[in-house]
Amino acid sequence: MPSTATTLKKLRILPLAAVIFLTVSGGPYGLESLLDYGGEHAALLLLIITPLLWDIPTIFIVMELNSMMPVTGGYYQWVKKALGIRWAWYEGWWTWLYTFVDLAIYPVLFVEYASFFFPEIAHYKIPVCLGIIWLGAGLNILGIVPVGRVSLILSVAVITPFIILFIVFLSHHGGTLHIPELSFNKIGFSSLGMGLYTVMWNFIGWDNTTTYAEEVNKPVRTYLISTGIAFLTVFGIYFIAVLVAQNAGIGISLLNEQGFPALGTLVAGKWLAVLIAAGGMASAMGIFSAVLLSVSRVPEVMANDHLLPEKLHTLHPKYKTPYISIIVCAVIVSTMVFWTFGDLLIIDVTLYGAALFLEYISLIVFRLRFPDLHRPFKIPLNIAGLCVLILLPVAVYAVALSSAFMSSEKMLSPALFALGALISAELVWMVIRYRNSFLKRK
DSSP states (O other): OOOHHHHTOOBOHHHHHHHHHHHHTSSSTTOTHHHHHHHHHHHHHHHHHHIIIIIHHHHHHHHHHHHHOOOBTTHHHHHHHHHOHHHHHHHHHHHHHHHHHHHHHHHHHHHHHHTTTOGGGGGGHHHHHHHHHHHHHHHHHHOHHHHHHHHHHHHHHHHHHHHHHHHHHHHHTTTOOOOOOOOSTTOOHHHHHHHHHHHHHTTOOTTGGGTBGGGBSSHHHHHHHHHHHHHHHHHHHHHHHHHHHHHHTOOHHHHHHHOHHHHHHHHHOHHHHHHHHHHHHHHHHHHHHHHHHHHTHHHHHHHHTTSSOGGGGOOOTTTOSOHHHHHHHHHHHHTOOOOOHHHHHHHHHHHHHHHHHHHHHHHHHHHHHOTTSOOSSOOSOOHHHHHHHHHHHHHHHHHHHHHHHTSOHHHHHHHHHHHHHHHHHHHHHHHHHHHHHHHHHO
8 A cells, every 4th residue: 555645746846847858858869950951041040930939839828728727638638628528539639649659769769879889789679669668668657756757867868968068169169159140041941841840849749748737746836937947958958959060060961860979979079979879868768758658648538538448547556657548558659660750750740730729729718718717827918919829830830831742752741641640530539429329329
C-alpha cells in the first residue's frame, strides 16, 4: 500500500520546466536543416519571426485555457466542453496520430548519436530502439515525479554542451559574433515553407504539456513560470546554435550529414563533439519520455468517454499512473514505420496545426458562452483582438502547408498523407458512433 505522501507527490516548477523543454524542444538537434533551407540571410530571421507569430500566441491561448480547466486530458477536455464530444474526438485522434509519428523517430535519433561512440550499434538498431521505447514506458509507469527528475538531469545534459560551444567560440574570436543581414529576398517559396516547417516542428507541443495538469503542484502558477523558463531556454539555445554555425563557416552538407557534433569538432575539437553527441542521446531519451507522458493521458480520458476501450483508463495499483494506456502507446510506437526526417516535419506540423485550430476556436467559444468562468490567467484582449491573435499562427500554418502542395512530389506525398490522416478522424468517428449506438440497443 503506497503512503499518502507518495500518492500526493506532484510536479513542481523546475522539473515541469524541464519536461516542457523536452516535450517542445530537446535542444537544437533537428534544426540543422534550417541553415540549408534559409541560407545565410533567412535562417535567423525565420528563427526569430516564427516563434513570435506561431508560439507566443499559442502559449497565451494554452495558458488561458489551462487556467480555466487544469485537468487531466488538457486540450481534449477544453475542446469537449467548448465544442462537444465529436470535436473532442477529432482533437484526441489527430494528436494521437502525430504524436506516434513523432515518437517513433527519437529512438532512431538515439542510435544515430550513439553511433558516434559505437559505430557498430547501427547493426542493432531495432533492439536498441525497442529498448529506448520500453525504458521510457517503464519510467512513465513509475509516475510523473520520476519523469520530472530524470527530465531535469537530461535537460542539463542537452543544454550544457551548447553553452560550452558558445563560450569557446567567443573566446576564440575575440568575444564577437557577426549577425548577417536578415532578409527573405533570396529564398524560394519551397525553401521558405520547409524552413517554416523546420522551425515550427522544433517549437511544437506547448499544449501537450497540459494533459497531466492535475499532477502538477499549483498548476496555474507553476505552468506560467515553467512555460516562461522553457520558452526562453528553447529560443536561447536555438539562437546560439544557429549563430555559431553561421559564424564558424561549417559546410551545410557536413552539418546536415553529421549534425552538431561536426560543429563541435570544428570549434573546439573532438572533446566537444563527444559532449554534443552525448547531449543528442540525452535529448532523444528525454523527448521520448516527456512526450509519452503527455500522450498517455489522452487515451485515459477518451476511454472515460467511451471513445476508446475502458481498460485504457485503468490506473496502476501502486503508482496511480494510466499504465495500460502507457503500454498501448509503447506498443504502437514499437510497430511504427519510420519516415524520413523531412516527411516527419510535414506530417507532424500539419496534424498538430489542425488540432491547435480547434483549441483556438474553443477559446473563442469559452469567451462567448462562459464569460464569467474563473480565469486566473486571461489574455488582455476582447473577442476581436483574440481573432487577430489567432490569425498570426494560422497564417504561418497556411504558408507552410501551401508551400508543401505547391512544391515537388517529395513534399507533396507526406502532405497528402497528413490530410488523409485528418480525414480519418471522421471515418473512425462514424464507427465509434455506430458501435456505441449498437451497444445501447443491446
